[in-house]
Amino acid sequence: MADNKPVLEIEDLSVAYVTGSGLVHAVNDVNLKVYPNEIVGLIGESGSGKSTMAYTIMRLLKGDAVVTKGRVKILGQDVYQLSKKELRQFRWSKMAMVFQSAMSALNPVMTVETQILDALLSHRKDMTKEQARARARELMELVRIDPKHLKSYPHELSGGMRQRVVIAIAIALNPALVIMDEPTTALDVVVQRSILDEIRKIQQEVGFAILFVSHDFSLVAELASRVAIMYAGRIIEVTPSDLLHLQEKHHPYTEGLLKAIPELTAEDVTIQGIGGYPPDLQDLPSGCAFHPRCPYATDICRRVRPEKLAVGDKLIECHLFSEKELVSHV
């Protein structure tokens, strides 16, 4: 396998929603690559553009959202150059998605088996029904559900089992990339943990790349090898996940998020929120979008948008780091 050829390449991507009162800039100038068999975390708060990103990659944006700039390539193929028919074949066999709400992702009036067969047979014209049935059993075993539940309807399964079924359907056609949009948010911690363990195991067994979208820092840090952090539609930092702690220097927003999470096992628990509130995407602040909330903001932050800088193994979009090279460390 050519390991250095990315599965997913996002180049200068901007997405906006057209509304009655103007454009809402949900994703701005995003660049991101995901390599084969890699798990990349995409972290952001509500309104940061992380879900819009996920939908853009899948080319699932609804009518009022437009890609204003840039490209999305999967296995070298520009997703937006495909015809409708090609896209239908491409989607799910090359890229798949696991949605947050398993209950609404599954059809309540179809059995689990019908839904898995549906995904298989509509993409693999050469597959016989028997082969598809066998594959469905195999998939159920892979996500550790008793194959007897193939005959079950979604409402007969627990939340965790439903999410496993959704994962089974996502990997049914051996896609190169699976986007997971908060797949465990609605689940209890123990179930969440067991599903994450399983995702990791299946990913190693089967081999595919994952873009894991979440708002939960500690969870993503455990699962992903690299983490991209979004704020106001921009990726403001990309960092190896093992550097995601306060002993390392980070973007002030990342630092703020890290300080905002109470640590479970620390001796002394102190937390500190980030002041202010997320920005209005219709009227983004000038310069760096984070400057109104940033404790280190200076004049230049208000005027000029910072460039991405390589800081060790991290990529950070902040003036603090360009200055730090001139001024001695604080």
Place this chain on the structure above:
Amino acid sequence: MSNATKTPATGTALLEVKDLVVHFPIGQGQFIRPVDRVSFSIGPGEVLSLVGESGSGKSTIGKALVRMIEPAGGSIIVGGRDVTHIRGREIKEYRKEAQMVFQDPFGSLNPTRSIEQHLAFPVRKYRANKGVSVSEQIDELLTKVGLTPVAETRRKFPHELSGGQRQRVAIARALAVNPKFIVADEPISMLDVSIRAGVLKLMNDLRNDLNLAFLYITHDLASARYIGNRIMVLYGGKVMETAPSAELIKAPTHPYTRLLLTATPGTRHRGPLPETSNSAPNLLEGRKGCPFANRCPLVTDVCRNEEPPLRELSSGHAVACHHPA
């Protein structure tokens, strides 16, 4: 039953819950018990964190405490008064002492009312502070919860506020009657990470400044530990373990508490998750044994047949388990 959950020696309990039972009919003369003989107490200015997964009965306990539902058994004593079975006007009176903050700040405010109207209603109705004008009281409440500039906030409607700001309005509204304690049911779980800390800190400040007691309901152990003097772990409507917060995290003894800790992301001492089924506990009235038995890695015959009593291990640390670690 041991009184393991008694308050620290700071004074008499503000709230005493003893053998609380809530049951719901499920037809054919059968009942389920989402809350099964739960006892605890909360002192003035104390925060008790109630931790458990969905269906563990934590929200039901919260609702029973503010008497949104009537318990089927046991007693709730608040400030020396038995409120277990009060009705009508008495409940209204009781709401001056006990208030609730809900999980969803989008559903708990009326979209057609301004923030001022939201707060004016309880202030007028309950006249908690006689002699101070309604308007002044609203200003004071908004300042208390950090929603300044006050004049601007007053005019706003819920849709103009972010989730964190709305939750602050919900807290201000609860404070309007000068309550002695507040049941906060997952108040931060729908908020963004950067906003959560602010709301948690606000609750902490209110506890310190107003000597307000909280029952903090959550599924997140980290925030439970941050804000709670004590943590009580619930499973299948029963108390599994209760201890001072730091101790519960450092030295958990119940297999369920240990499972929760292993499963929580960001913990340093992580082991593999033990093989357990994810089946839901049996909540039927008249069940036998420990509710956690069908998921417990340490289960033996006695667990399936005999319900373990809540036993005190050390001062303030109690566990209901036949095989505690």
